[in-house]
Amino acid sequence: MRIVLQPAARSDKDVNRHYLDTIASPVSFADHADLLAPDVRARLEELFPDGSARMWGVVPGKRDVNVSKVRKISAGDFALFSGDKKIYFAGTIALMWRDEKLAERLWGRNHNDQTWEYMYALSGTQGLDITVDEIRELLDWKPNRNIQGIYILDTDDSETLRTYLTLEPSTADTSAAPAPDPQSDAAAACGFDGELERTALRAYRGEQAALKRHLLPGPTGECALCGRVLPATFLIAAHIKKRAVCTDEEKRDFANIAMLACSLGCDSLYERGYVTVTDGGVIEASPLAQDAPALHELVEQLAGRTVPWWSEDREPHFRWHRAHTFKAGTPA
Template sequence: MQPASRSQKVVKKHYEDTIANPVSFEQYAHLLEPDVLDQLKQLFPSGQAQMWGIVPGQREVNVAHVKKMSAGDWVFFTGDKRLYLGGTIALMWRSPELAEELWEKNDNGQTWEYMYALSGTRGFDIPMDEIRSLLGWKSTRNVMGITVLGADDSDTLQTYLTLDPAPAAPRQDDPEQDDRAVAAYDGELERKATRAQRGEQAALKRRLLPGLTGQCALCGRELPGTFLIGAHIKKRAMCTDDEKRDLDNVAMLACTFGCDALFEHGYVTVAEGGALQVSPLAAAIPEIDTHIQERLAGRTVTWWSPKREPYYQWHRTHTFKELPPA
């Protein structure tokens, strides 16, 4: 978790210079090590990438945190009581010279020399109170410095915000480590669903699909029930018990021909009133963009209703893929 309050003048300028406006490799090639430059070009064929950095800190307090970070990790930016940006660390390197050129030095004479490039970024607008509650933090806890979360908190946050994997350099781990971990793993290989949950899912689909066929809420096609699922509008794991029992409103039918996955991963959402919205990030993936334009663009979702609106609103806020804030 990267603290970066854009209400602070310095942070705002850094954000505008290297996140809102990605850094050109060609312009700064003379300050990039050849191997770093090569990796950046492979990861970002466009020749530019969003970049951020971390200062060593007094007595190098941040260095221990930096050592726990690696390419492929999720990163979330927080500030002004909000979580507002998420993405993947695509590459990490150290360059005092480039950092000083991009961001100068702070009042302590340090620069943000532990640098990383970001891929797959998207914008959020989530109150930190909500994040604290999700992770079981004290109400007074704030992200004051670079914070590396444990595996459980990381998985919880990534699932909550539906951050998808993005291009990243290979990890510098032992290549046999993953194979050894699988061989040595003696825990459960499958997560067992409880009977209650299975019963709930069956009841949900029966409620939404009383006959042999039904209509996909998103594309509107009438399809055999085999190809429709009861898709939660708000993530089931984040629903209260009362919301889980609200079978008439908490879910909708979505087809397995792409609509369920597009909604689940935030490439489409439903606006208040029922207009289907398309994520501006969908255009970057031609196959997804083509499917949306052919099947979904311009549709009005008849499944929308005032009672379902709170669930659609949650999806728009937490799952729908917005552009990073300008």
Template sequence: MRVMLQPASLATPSVRQHYEDTIQSLVDLAAHAALLGDELGVLQALYPNGYAPMWGVTPGLNNANVSKYQKLSQGDYVFFYGGKRLYLGGLVTHTFHNPQLAEELWGRNKNDQTWEYMYALDDLRGCDIPIEEVRECLPNVKSPDYIVQNPYMAEGEGADNLIELAQIDIGDVPSVGSEPSPSDPEIVSDLVFDKDLERRASRAERREQPTLKKALLPGLAGECALCGRTLPRRFLWAAHIKKRSECSDEERRDLSNIAMLACILGCDALYEHGYITVASDGTLIVSKAAQQDSVVNEHIERYLKDRTVSWWSPEREKYFAWHREHTYRADLPS
């Protein structure tokens, strides 16, 4: 998987207008059917509701952007960059070259180029990651002052680092029309796993975890920091407020503040995947992404709506702040 850094400063009026027209408002596929041609069927299969977020890249000086764009494919990830921060991320579902559609959507720039190397996105989420942290993820970037002025394609270690930094959970993107539905009983019955079921592996132990769980939960029951329910200990997990792999050794040893009890009946997963977070005053924030799923929304309405997290404290705020900036599925910037 590759990750592209897309310069798109919302402080630039033309960029903001493009963003509002084709990211916030989405592109009406039917309205552009004539220009989409054969791409229309592909996009309608990907977006059954008929609307898709789209962006594009200009050829650039001496076609410098074309070779970068040609590496981009379905299943890759794009971060939008502006104001010295990554502010938006999305999964690439389809790439296509269409100068006519690009000009109709966005016009042309001062160099008489249009954003003809286009891509459609899914699972859009706001983020707030400073360029200083981005630089540390990119082994091929040597300049301490690097900023994203042109599309940058991260591969290998750099791409993995960016995905880990932003806490993105990448799901598989199916090829449109090429495979039968896995819900078909006949297809499922033919599934066979022909590799070794077990393998020997060494792993690093989280040696502080037993001490952490005991400190947070000395008895047979405890309170979930997020929903506030008192539950038996088997339903509670010592969850790191800031992802453990991103903590320094000093932070991992800060047992009084680095973790909280979160129930495995929904709250832990919602927090881990960024559907909820905690504000700087302790109030619980719910992502709009969570409200799109009726089952998830039912849990939130019943147990989390309008809650203030008593576990929040000034000492723990820096860890909650990291979660808000790196894991929370923030709304699209306006």
């Protein structure tokens, strides 16, 4: 899975109009049945049973400069929309197709008389609030590098950014990897001769043990999110801000960098961005959880609870989580 950087500055009135028409407001398949090819419509309805999807497109560009780029994109890749010095929106590319007539109906034509005919439908969309400066630093770009023109990150940079933003494939993505092959998996395991435990993990585990002792001095403790009092074995010293991006000073700030979260669901829900803590300490649930009923039921049990763990000193770390990890709704 690779990441596609899609320039779309909403300060441009035309871009904003297109965004409002086909991203903020999903496109109904029935409304455009006269133009949608039967196989495309069938696939869209398979991926989006409610009959609509958020759509975007790419123009061929001068001398078809974008065509070779588009051909590198696959279903399951992530599209990140950028504009006005921020990454503000993301989604999984569920389907790609070419449709000049539909693109012209949806978005018209640009000043070069081209339309955004290389179209894609997005699932699992979410709002983000990441500065381009952060992306430059994370990917070791030059200070003056900007996102101009559609750009596909290589595999390593895609994985770095995907991990940083906790991006996960949408539940609507039915183009998943093939079923596992037990025989090949077993052969791969037997043939692996690398380190099973890296030395670097020892210091990390030592730090985690000390952090948990600080947060949990007794045999039981209270989960910061659900409030259940549980034995120590079911409680995790969960970093409020992703540990991988914490400074050394933040990692050593045991009083503020972490909280107790239970292994009965709360730790995973927070780590993967399905719940977050607002400024003031109230739990907010991700609208993306609605795609999976069982998940939605879990997050709704937490939504609206006041987190006693929240404080002014911890708020900067919760703010980082809201901006970088929480799966927010699509910006209007």
